[in-house]
Amino acid sequence: MWIEKRDKDNYKFVEQYKDPLTGKTKRVSLTLEKNTAHTRKQAQATLEAKIRQRLQHIKDGTLKHGITLKQLSEEWLRNYHALVKYHTYDNAKSRTNKIVTDIGKDVLVEKVKPVLLEDYLNSLIYEQNYKNSSVMKFKGTLGNMFRYAYKHDYIKSNPISEVEVNYRSEEATEKASQKFLDDVELKQVLDYMYKRSPHYGRFCEFLYLTGMRYGEAASLYRSDIHKQADGKTVATVNSTLVNGQKQASPKTSSSRRDVTLNARAQLIVKQELIDHPFKSNFIFESKQGHPLGNVVLNFWLRKAKAELNIKKTLSLHTFRHTHISKLAELGVPLYLIQNRVGHKDAETTKDIYLHVTKKAEQKLDSKLNLL
Structure with missing residues (x-):
């Protein structure tokens, strides 16, 4: 590092480095008002940080030692936060915190072997x-973390x-038949929720009738219900709830519909608007005017179970x-069901669809002898 005198009480601290991509020498600089032992030390640290920042995406094969699992998790999460929706990030953060706690925050990333992660x-x-699903x-979270570590020369290969x-x-994943209710079970559960509160019952029935996710239905504004030119009444899904707050975009791009x-x-919508005061714009609102919460609803569903x-x-997702399952039973094609529920390509939807259609085929086979 060298120092250039600029104006009175104005010093330029300069450091140079070699760019591995071009082989050329480049500079970084910092201007401070004083030239003292303290400012020189401060300038050196700042300039080195600037160089590291510029070179952080350049992979030159030199392993960076001493990175702990805690440091990797924090660095990866900062990067991941900017790439995904908050709900996805929040779930990844929760898993990452558990991983760091269980394995050890001071474990060196370069020392992690596949057998450790497998165990x-x-x-x-x-x-x-x-x-299994969890x-x-x-x-997947470990894979993403260590993929990041590999790209940044913290490890030689991804152990995952x-x-x-x-x-x-x-x-072997939960059986498809256990994920939805038959007609008798649905009636029993809805009757139970209506007895707890007509408000709760209507919300659960609305989820069944529309196939919406909890966050999509709970975040609906009155203005989201409208009649189209062809006479159909639709609910426009363009938001969800995150930590009780309305978020501008739903879970995935295919969820907008x-x-x-x-x-x-x-x-049900009309009855909700009649029975509840206009404390907010939400269709399904609490007495305080907030979106109807999922915690209390899932509590009563556990009691019903x-x-x-x-x-x-x-649960509400059931x-x-x-x-x-009902649309599949009615013979609606899979792609139309996926469009309606906002699933571009979901295994659960396919599993339920195939289970219901297979069951329908078996019923047909049993009746063929009656012809």
Whole structure:
């Protein structure tokens, strides 16, 4: 580093470095008012940071030592935050915090071997009783973190690429038939929720009738319900809820859509607007004028599951899956169902569709002998 005198009480501190991409020498500089031992030390540190910043995306094969799992997680999360929606980031942050806590914040990234990660993921299944689907997400988060580490020369290779998780074969993902309600179960659950509160019952029934996600339905404004030129009444899905706050865009780009409301869904909307004061723009609002919360609704659904002795999964999302199953039962093509529920390509939708259509085929086969 050298110093150039500029004006009175004005000094330019300069450092140079070699650009690996061009082989040419480049400079970074910093202007300070004083030239003292303290400012020289300060300038040196600042200039070195500037050089590191400029070279951070240049992979020259030189391994950077001493990066801990905690440091990697924080750096990766800052980068990841700018690339995805908040809900996706928030879930990744939660998994990352658990990974760092479980494995160890001071573990050096360059020392992590595939066997360590494999043992950890297996322990999530067999010791901490996580589902296969959850552990797959942990593996994905680890893969993203270590892919970032590889690109930034913290490791020589991504250890997750050699990891083979011993997933529970008996689970093999939850059976499609357990994800939606049949007609009898649906009536029982809706009756239960209507008895708890007509407000709760209408919201759950609206989810079933539209196939919307909780956040999509709860964030609907009165202005989102309108009649189109062809006479159809639709709900325009253009938002969701994140931590109770309306977010301008829904979960994915394919989630932006107009959902046709049948007569019953339209009646539910009208009844909500009649029964609740105009404290907010939300259709389904709490007494305080906030969007209807999912915590209390899922609490009562858990109570319904126990009291009605329903063996299937039961949450607000179950109504969405039940909507998909009913459309499949009615013979609606898969691509139209995907468009309606905002699933561009979702395995769950396909699994439910195939399960229902397969069941319909079996019913047909059993009746062929009656011809």
